[in-house]
Amino acid sequence: MGLMIPCPHCGPREYTEFTFGGELRELEAPDPQADFERVYLRENLPGPQRERWFHALGCRRWLTLTRDIARNEVLDA
Amino acid sequence: MSGLLRRREFLRRVPLEPRYDVVVIGGGVVGLSIAYNLAARHGIRRVAVLERAYLGAGASGRNTQVVRANYNTPETVPLYKASLELWRTLSQELDFNIQFSTQGELDLVHTRDALEVERDKALLDAAYGVPMEILTPDEVLERCPHVDLTGGGELPVLGASYHPPGSFARHDSVVWAYATAATRLGVHIHEGVEVVGLDVAGGRCRGVLTSAGPVAAGEVVSAVAGWSSVVARMAGLKLPISTHPLQAFVTEPVKHVIDGLVSSMDLYVYVSQTARGELLVGAEILPYTTYSQRSTFDFLAEAAKRVIMILPIAATARAMRQWAGLCDMTPDSSPILGRTEVEGFTLAAGMGTWGFKGAPIFGLGLAEEIATGRTHPLLAPFSPDRFARDRMVPDAASAGTH
Numbered sequence: 001m002g003l004m005i006p007c008p009h010c011g012p013r014e015y016t017e018f019t020f021g022g023e024l025r026e027l028e029a030p031d032p033q034a035d036f037e038r039v040y041l042r043e044n045l046p047g048p049q050r051e052r053w054f055h056a057l058g059c060r061r062w063l064t065l066t067r068d069i070a071r072n073e074v075l076d077a
Numbered sequence: 078m079s080g081l082l083r084r085r086e087f088l089r090r091v092p093l094e095p096r097y098d099v100v101v102i103g104g105g106v107v108g109l110s111i112a113y114n115l116a117a118r119h120g121i122r123r124v125a126v127l128e129r130a131y132l133g134a135g136a137s138g139r140n141t142q143v144v145r146a147n148y149n150t151p152e153t154v155p156l157y158k159a160s161l162e163l164w165r166t167l168s169q170e171l172d173f174n175i176q177f178s179t180q181g182e183l184d185l186v187h188t189r190d191a192l193e194v195e196r197d198k199a200l201l202d203a204a205y206g207v208p209m210e211i212l213t214p215d216e217v218l219e220r221c222p223h224v225d226l227t228g229g230g231e232l233p234v235l236g237a238s239y240h241p242p243g244s245f246a247r248h249d250s251v252v253w254a255y256a257t258a259a260t261r262l263g264v265h266i267h268e269g270v271e272v273v274g275l276d277v278a279g280g281r282c283r284g285v286l287t288s289a290g291p292v293a294a295g296e297v298v299s300a301v302a303g304w305s306s307v308v309a310r311m312a313g314l315k316l317p318i319s320t321h322p323l324q325a326f327v328t329e330p331v332k333h334v335i336d337g338l339v340s341s342m343d344l345y346v347y348v349s350q351t352a353r354g355e356l357l358v359g360a361e362i363l364p365y366t367t368y369s370q371r372s373t374f375d376f377l378a379e380a381a382k383r384v385i386m387i388l389p390i391a392a393t394a395r396a397m398r399q400w401a402g403l404c405d406m407t408p409d410s411s412p413i414l415g416r417t418e419v420e421g422f423t424l425a426a427g428m429g430t431w432g433f434k435g436a437p438i439f440g441l442g443l444a445e446e447i448a449t450g451r452t453h454p455l456l457a458p459f460s461p462d463r464f465a466r467d468r469m470v471p472d473a474a475s476a477g478t479h
Contacts, residue, residue: 040408045310046368070369
């Protein structure tokens, strides 16, 4: 079994049902420099990461959860 | 004496000095290549390589040993071509047998789109003097009689690209080769020394803080692949990098069945046969970010299924060993090489799935940049500021897996 993602609508499902959306980011930026950082730069540090997943083969909704990317464990949804 | 017959303990143990001209963080193939090139080509010998574990503990000892130059942009093709040319004579240059073996690379395509991509790539590669041929299914069978042209009955093979210079080099030997050559030239290699911080003040990096105390440096180079974001953050920098694991497995040794690399551009799987006879199988990176290097069963099951679709004889071999390495993936699937906005802090990052094959030219080019202050022409398109300048080098189609 691979990584299990707790979907608030469908319950826990294997990650292969989802599209990984990456680190949680702002949807808009106040200026071009902030927009560049929003689009390109990543924290990518070991430890808790707030991130987005799209349940492509399920309810087809986006969800946000916290995962410890050092240990690859979901901490909370 | 050749590398295999040397004494195993080849590193001179030396005390960590309080100051070096250049400190390289990361004792992998790229960091050691930089250190070797600084000493060999530029006479800069007060160089330290700091490795927190043992040499080659990261991606350098976990990759699938592929060396090739069939990339797909005017920037990447000359870069990897130059690297391939350095690979050919690396055993002689470093006086250590790296078991370099040119056997060719066969990339199968199962869709019209993939065939078009391979045709375009072959034309571009030819323009830069990199040999590439487009093969019909019959010609595929001449190269490799064990390929299943029906693709497991699901994905018929429409053709292939063939890259005659595709090669392998024993990855541990390459690491030891660079390490011994660098050590002979006076470079200090310190295993078990972890960098825990950088001494940055007034926009300048003046050294590193380590588990064995502070070390001052004229130049600090980060060559830590999957951990690049962690070291860059010590310098106050955020990078356009996400860390993804890439897994591979080997089967028990079997009789000789394939030469070179056989891959599928549509199934994202590739297989080669090691000198010992093991079938070595790799596939795509995990789609999510993590620093965990744990192997997963779903990778083994999926990669095994896919490799059997193109090479049915693999079904008769039992899987023996599986592992994972970390890839620091960039938005354009190209490396990040050169000086940063923090003076005295140079990046050899964004090694993704291409760091091993690029190591000889990355080391040569970055050593030149550090020694002379001038950017090597082949490395210029890969500078860390290219994202802010909107000058990406997008090459995902040829850099994806192997």
